[in-house]
Amino acid sequence: MQPDATPTTKAYARPNTARLLISCPDRRGIVAAVSQFLYSHNANIISSDQHSTDPEGGTFFMRQEFHLEGLDLTKAQFEKTFHEVVATPFGMDWKVWYASEPKRMAILCSKYDHCIMDLLWRVRRGEFDAEIPFVISNHQDLEPDVRTFGIPFHYVPVEKNDKTASEQKILELLKGNADFAVLARYMQILSGDFLENTQMPVINIHHSFLPAFVGANPYKSALARGVKLVGATAHYVTSELDAGPIIEQDVARVSHRDDVKALTRIGRDIERNVLARAVKAHLEDRVLVHQNKTVVF
Amino acid sequence: MQPDATPTTKAYARPNTARLLISCPDRRGIVAAVSQFLYSHNANIISSDQHSTDPEGGTFFMRQEFHLEGLDLTKAQFEKTFHEVVATPFGMDWKVWYASEPKRMAILCSKYDHCIMDLLWRVRRGEFDAEIPFVISNHQDLEPDVRTFGIPFHYVPVEKNDKTASEQKILELLKGNADFAVLARYMQILSGDFLENTQMPVINIHHSFLPAFVGANPYKSALARGVKLVGATAHYVTSELDAGPIIEQDVARVSHRDDVKALTRIGRDIERNVLARAVKAHLEDRVLVHQNKTVVF
C-alpha cells in the first residue's frame, strides 16, 4: 500500500538491438574475430556471454547483443558479410535475430488453465516480446478465456485411436505462422513425425523434476514415492518422451500432509513459473542446444 | 504433453468440516479438555496443530479441524456449550468457523494487475474457498479485467490532499459485506482511523523482504543497496507502515545484471505467490496473531 511510480506500461519496450548466436568448434581467436567485426561496423555491444565445453577440442557458444544505432550494415548486409568474414572461416553455426521482429509463439493447451493464462498475461503485461498468432486446443473449455485476449482459438479435437488427422491439422496451422510452439499442459503425446515436420522448436512443461517421474501422473508417482520436494521441468520436445534438452527446472517443498490434490496445487505455481522463465529465455535467444543439453545465457 | 486425469473441477470442494481456533494462557489439561469435549460430541478430528510460546506462563495456540458428520450439536449449541464447558474455565480467546461458510474477501487494487489477477484466477480455479463481493480501486484500468470474472468493480478515486472521503466510501462498501480485505498492490496508505473502523483483518503484500526496504519504491532501494535477493512480504496491516504481523515471505535470486525493471518483473512472481499463500492460510483459519507476530499452522 505504498505510492510507487506508475506501473510498467503494458507494451513490451522492444530494444533497438540484435542478438548474434554462435556455436562452433572451440579454438583461439573466435572472440577477437567476432568482436573486431562488430566494432569495425560500429556496433555497440550491450551484453556478451560465452561458454566452451572444453577449450581443447570442445564446442564454443556465444551470444552477443548489440545496439543497432550506428551499425553501418543492413540486416542483409550483416548476414552476408558476417557469413563470409567470420562464420565461414571458423565453421560457425550461427544466426542473428533482430529484436524488432518479435517471435511468433503458438500455444497448445488442453483443459488446465494455469500455464496458458500465465503466458497470455505475461505477454499482455509486456514481460514477453512475443506475438501469439493463435491458441490450439483439443478441448473447448478455455476458448472464452483465450478470446478475452483477442487471440484466435482453434479447436482441434483428437480421435482416440488415430492422432494423424489432428496432428495434420495442427501442422497446417503452424506452418508459416509460428516461430515456435509451447505446450502449455497440452495433454497429448505428439508423434515423432509431427515433431520432425514442424521444423520449429517445441517447448513443453512437464510437471515433475525430470528425469524423475517421466510420463503420466507424476504427482501421483511423487506421492507414492514419498518425495519431500515436487518440481517442474521445461524442455524442448524430442521424439523420446520427456527426454529432450532441459531449459529450466524448479522445485517446491511438500510434506506428508500433502495429498495428490495438494501436490497438484503446489506444483501449478512451479509449472507456470518454470515455463515462463524458459519461454522468456527462448524469446530472448538465450538458449543454445548441444547434444541434448542446453546452454542458457 | 502427458495424458493425466481430468483437470480439477473449478468449484472449490468445500469440506463438511469446522475449524476450532483457540488461544489462552498455557497450562496443563487444555488438550485433554478440548479433545475430550470433541470426542464426547462425536466429532472426528481431521487435523490438529498446537503451539506454546512457553509451557510455563506462555500462551497456548491450537487449531483443530473436525468433520461435522456425526457431531451431535448444532453450531449454536456448539458455541454455547464449548464456551461454558471448556473456553471459560481456561480463559480462552476462541472461535469456530464452519467451512460451509466461505469467507467474503474484498480486494483493493490500483493499476498493477499481477496480484489481483492471480487471486481471481485462484478463486475461479477452486484453489481458494472465498467469495469476492467486489473489487475496489482508485483507478479504472483494471475494471474490464475484473468484470470478466463477473465481479462488481467499485471505482473510488482518491483526492490527493484528502483521503477522508475515499476512505469513508470504502468503509461503507466493506461494512457488513466482507470478512476481510486484501490490498493487492493498492497504492495508497490507509489511515489508522480507517483500519480501526474496518473491524476486519486487512492483508497487504509489500514488495520487499521486510523489515528491509519499508515504504515506497523498495525495488529501487534494493538496487541501490546491491542486494543479491529480492523478496516480498504478506502481512496484516496496522497503523504503523509495513510493520504489521508477517504472515508469509519469500525471496528470489537477482544479480548485477538486473535493473529496477528486472527486479520489478522478478519480484512480481514472488509477490503474487506470497500473497496467495498468505490469503489461503487466512481463508483456512491457519493464522493466529499474537503480539505483532503470527502463528501459521
Add this chain to the structure above:
Amino acid sequence: MQPDATPTTKAYARPNTARLLISCPDRRGIVAAVSQFLYSHNANIISSDQHSTDPEGGTFFMRQEFHLEGLDLTKAQFEKTFHEVVATPFGMDWKVWYASEPKRMAILCSKYDHCIMDLLWRVRRGEFDAEIPFVISNHQDLEPDVRTFGIPFHYVPVEKNDKTASEQKILELLKGNADFAVLARYMQILSGDFLENTQMPVINIHHSFLPAFVGANPYKSALARGVKLVGATAHYVTSELDAGPIIEQDVARVSHRDDVKALTRIGRDIERNVLARAVKAHLEDRVLVHQNKTVVF
C-alpha cells in the same frame, strides 16, 4: 563483526522431557484418550503433532513431547500403564523415548570427509543429542580426523568379491552398541541379510534427488542429462537400492558452466545439510515410517 552474546555452550542442553510416538488405525477418540492419560498423570505437553492418512480407515500418527517434572509415573510404570489403558484398546504401535537417554549413533564412512566431519562437528557443537560409540570405515584415510574428536575408529576393509566377512564384523560392532547407524557416504552396498540382522534403522545420504539417478555416479548422470538443479536425499536403507523411505531432500541450482567436479562440490553442501536435518529429526523422534514413506513432524 558484531558483539553478540556468548556462543552457545557446546554441551547439548538435554531437556527433561519424554517423547511419545504412536501409530494406529484412525478412529474417534485417540487424541482424547492420549491427552487425558497424560493430563491425569500430570504431564505437561510441550508440543504435539498428529497426522492421519485418512480419517476414515486410514492410519493415525502422533508425536507428543512432554515435561517429566510433575509426572507421577516412573518410566516402567508409564510403559506398563499406557500400554494397558491406552495402547491396547486402540491397537497402537507405540514407544516412549526419554530425552535423558541420548541415542547411540554409529557412523560408517569411506574416504569422503564432508558428511562425517559435519556430523561430528554438530555433535561437538551441541546441535545433536547423540553419543557416537565409534566410526567404522573401509578405508583408513579419515582415522586421524575422527580420532581428533576422541571417537574410536574401526577399520573394516571390504574384500572385493566377498562382503560377508566385513558385514559380519560390522554387525558384531553394532550389536548392542548402537541405536541406529548413519552411512555418511559409505561407498559399499549393504546386503539385505545385513540390514535384516542389524535390527536398527540405517540412514543413508544419496547424492541425487531421488528417484532420479539411483545408483553410482549420480553427478555424472546429472551432467549427462543436463539438469538445472542437483540434489541430495537422506533415506532409511532397505534391501532395494536407493528406494527406502525418504526423510529429507534438497537441491541447489547449477548451470551449463558446471562440470562433474563442480556438481560434486556444489552437491557436497547439499548432502551434508540434508543428512544433518534427517539425523536431527531421527534423533528427536520426529520420523515415523509408514509403507515406505515417512511422516516427519
Add this chain to the structure above:
Amino acid sequence: MQPDATPTTKAYARPNTARLLISCPDRRGIVAAVSQFLYSHNANIISSDQHSTDPEGGTFFMRQEFHLEGLDLTKAQFEKTFHEVVATPFGMDWKVWYASEPKRMAILCSKYDHCIMDLLWRVRRGEFDAEIPFVISNHQDLEPDVRTFGIPFHYVPVEKNDKTASEQKILELLKGNADFAVLARYMQILSGDFLENTQMPVINIHHSFLPAFVGANPYKSALARGVKLVGATAHYVTSELDAGPIIEQDVARVSHRDDVKALTRIGRDIERNVLARAVKAHLEDRVLVHQNKTVVF
C-alpha cells in the same frame, strides 16, 4: 552407499591460467581491443564475462580467464604491454592475477567455530585455492582446532575500552603476510582507521539478510519481528557498520516454532555456506566493486 569413483584429491588442482580483470568507462571497442590483444599473444580464453552498467556513459566490467600455455609474454611483459597497448587508451582500472599464485587469506575469529572450521575444511579439501598464513582470535577457545590443521594461531585479546593496541597488533600481523582477511564471526567492530591501514579487502559474514537487522543480535531481532525467513550476508567491510558492498546472501525458512536458539542453529548453516561462496568468488577474482555494490561474475 554406492561405489563411485575415488574422492577428489585434497590438493587444489591449480589451473595454469591467468585472470584479467578490467573496469573502465564503457565505449565501443573494448572487447575487440582486449580479445585482439590476447589472441595476438596466443592466449586461449577459457571464460569471459562482461557487464555494463549502461552502454552509454556507464561503467564496463570484464573478467577473462585464459590458459598460459602458448602465451608469448612473461607476466612482467604482459603487465607492461597490456598497460601500454590496451589499458591506457581506454582508461582502464585493471589487474591480472596468475592462478599459480594462490591468495593468502588471513582469518579472524572469536568463539563461534562453524564459519572458521568450514573455511579450513574447504581449503584442506581442495575446494579453495588459498594459503592461510595464520588465524587471529580475541579468544583462545579455537586454538586447538586451528592447530589441528597445522596453521599458526595468534591470540590477540581486545581491551574493553581501548581497541587501539589490538588493532595495531593485528595490522602488524597482516602487513605483507596476507592478500585479504576474512572475519569468520569475529565479534569485534573494526575501526575506520584500521580498515584504511590494512590496505586489503576484508570480508565479513553478517548473520542477517542485510539491510535488515544491522548490528548486534540479529537473530533476536528477527524473532522479535516475526520474520518467516532468516538470512546471512557476506560483504566487504567498510567504515560504516554492515553497510559495505554485498557479495552473497541467502536465506532459510523458519516458523513460529523456532526460538532464538533454533534461529541461531538454522542460521549457522546459511552463514557458513554464504561466507564460503563469497570467499570462493573472491579467491577466483570474480568480484568487482563499484559504488558500494558488487559485480560477481
